[in-house]
Amino acid sequence: MVLQVEKDIYEAKTQEIAKQLLSTTGENRSLFSALRDQMRPDDKLLAWAMSNPGLRVQLFRFIDTLPALRSNSEIAAHLQEYLGDDSVELPSALKGMLNFANPDSMPGQVAATTVSKGVETLAHRYIAGENIKQALKSIERLRKEKMAFTVDLLGEAVITEVEAESYLQRYMELMSQLAAAAKSWKTVTLIDEADGEALPKVQVSVKLTAFYSQFDPLDDKGSEEKVTSHIRTLLRRAYELGVAIHFDMEQYIYKDLTFNILKKLLMEEEFKQRTDIGMTIQAYLRDSEADAKSLIEWAKQRGNPITIRLVKGAYWDQETITAEQKHWQQPVYNDKAATDINFEKITQLLLENHQYIYAAIGSHNIRSQARAIAIAQSLNVPQRNFEMQVLYGMGDKIARALVEQGYRVRVYCPYGELLPGMAYLIRRLLENTANSSFIRQNMENRPVEELISPPVLADKEEISSPPIFLLPCC
Ligand SMILES: Cc1cc2nc3c(=O)[nH]c(=O)nc-3n(C[C@H](O)[C@H](O)[C@H](O)COP(=O)(O)OP(=O)(O)OC[C@H]3O[C@@H](n4cnc5c(N)ncnc54)[C@H](O)[C@@H]3O)c2cc1C
Structure with a gap:
């Protein structure tokens, strides 16, 4: 059944909720000003990246190579090579830092240490820890703030079967450790229960490309066979431990194969009853509305909701x-x-079909979130069937405001070493520093009304900011 509710009703409510969210924080000041102030002194690197597009490209290319560099001299040499190019206009502080005669010199070593420390600080902002112990600490801190979590083990697109096996084993280990820790966690009603139902306290997020080194739509049958066998192992163990599993979505070329594999597997008798599993849709894809409709139809046939x-x-x-x-x-x-x-x-489509699927709205954009809340409230969507999600380090203030308003918020917590995590870090940096990003526009003092106004298409669909970067993960 598709409910028809006037668009205008949603819009008025969206504006009201967005303003309400912007005026709420637990810090005695508005979320709006808190968001603007979240640019801290250690955000120098981000400020540099935003200062000009040429520097942004070179800086991110340099950051991408950083984990592979073995000494301060190597770091200093690469710094000069990437950023010393005449075509890149440097802020004076950075220019001064790069003004050394050779990478082994004292100023070269100082520059290398300063910049690598800066990148490390930045990485720690977006990564919940380098090992399970640190990740657990971050998770337990989130739970104290009444926030649920999903943990992602950094690493994607493996290139050998040894790596793929190790990825699965590390997930098995991760689930066991999280489930063991969860036994001592006190129940937090807002996130561990909904409509009288107990929700899994532990959730992990996984990527299919990490389960098989040759995951490739050109060999759909072979990929399906290999990946499915790993997923079955993962789902069985997760069931024993009471852990929920969410499947991330990666590059477009993997999308159809990912949906096909998961839809088929989750129709198997053994897994058909499971409601603690989720899949992801990316709204920037032109296919995504059709994919959402097809997933809803599939969920109706399955008879048990997934997220x-x-x-x-x-x-x-x-x-x-x-x-x-x-x-x-x-x-x-x-x-x-x-x-x-x-x-x-x-x-709207997901929330109108809440009896067949659970909707998890992942965004750091107040307008997008307010819209979801406005629709969910108008349709009386049950608490179990709707939650908000943010990335670790990207939406802390927004998450707090949402919790304060009584919504279930789940924080996506990546953890692991920096080298396999580099692709993830670069994606977050690209996102935060893009001209069009909500977070950046917010920092640039755009008026509230502009930030939360309905999106309007440009006359002709054009690339609004040129793409600059090929991510290192493929
Ligand atoms: C819990 C959680 C889980 C996630 N899991 C996944 C996942 O599995 N797969 C995945 O791909 N991402 C995933 N993400 C990342 C997510 O895609 C980005 O964080 C999100 O796109 C940022 O959007 P926003 O609404 O926060 O910000 P906004 O600033 O409103 O939107 C930024 C986004 O708009 C889009 N965009 C930017 N420029 C253009 C343009 N010129 N034309 C068209 N579109 C443009 C891009 O998608 C960009 O990321 C996840 C995020 C969260 C919160």
Whole structure:
């Protein structure tokens, strides 16, 4: 049954909720000003990246190589090579720092230490820990703030079967440790229960490309066979431990294969009853509305809901460049407003079908979140069937405001070593420093009304900010 509610009713409510959220924080000041102030002194690197596009490209390329560099001299040499290019206009502080004669000199060593410390600090902001112990500490801190979590083990697109096996084993280990720790956690009603039902306290997020080194749509049968066998092992163990599993979505080329594998597997008798499993839809994809409709139809046939996490999508630069290089049609929208409009459309679709699927709305954009809340309230969506999600380190203030308003918020917590985590870190940096990003526009003192106004398409769908980067994960 699809409910029809006037769009205007949602819009008025969206504005009201967005303003309400912006005026709420636990810190005795508005979320609006708290968000602007969250740029801390150690955000120098981000400020530099935002100061000019040429520097942004070179800085992120340098950061991407950093974990592979073995000494301060190597770091200093690469710093000069990447950032010393005449075409890059440097802020005076950075120019002064790079003004050393050779990488082994004292000023070279100082520059290397300063910059690598800065990147480390930045990485720790977005990564919940380098090992399980640190990740557990972060998770327990979140639970104290009444926030649920999903843990992601950093690493993707493995290139050998040894790595794929190790990824599975590390997830098995991670689930056991989290489930053991969860035994001593006190129940937090807001996140551990909904409508009288107990929810899993532990959730992990996984990527299919990490389960098979040759995961490739050109060999759909072979990929399915290998990946399915690993997922069965994972799902069986998760069931024994009471752990929920969420499947992330990666690059466009893997999308159909990922949906096909999961839809087929979750129809198997052994897994058909499970409601503690989720899949992800990326609203920047032109196919995504059709995919959402097809998933809803599938869920109706299955008879037991799964969660659908709706995000805008993390690979925009990469998808745009890959398609351009290969003369393919762009799979993603080229206008940010088109993605935002589609996100709102799919949000509505998911919430209107809440009896068949659980909706998880993943965004750091107050307008997008307020819209979801407005629809959920208008349709009286039960608490169990709707939650908000944010990334660790990206949406802390927004998450607190949502918790204060009584919503279940889940924080996506990646953990692991920096080298396999580099692709993840670069995606977050690209996201935070893009001209079109909500977080950046918020920091640039745009008026509240502008930030929360309905997205409007440009006359002609154009690329609003040029893609700059091919991510190192493929
Ligand atoms: C809990 C959680 C889980 C996540 N899991 C996944 C996942 O499995 N797979 C995945 O891909 N991402 C995932 N993400 C990342 C997510 O895609 C980004 O964080 C999100 O796109 C940022 O959008 P926003 O609404 O927060 O910010 P906004 O600033 O409102 O939107 C930024 C987004 O708009 C889109 N965009 C930017 N420029 C353009 C343009 N010119 N044209 C069209 N669209 C544009 C991009 O998707 C960009 O990320 C997850 C995020 C969360 C919170």
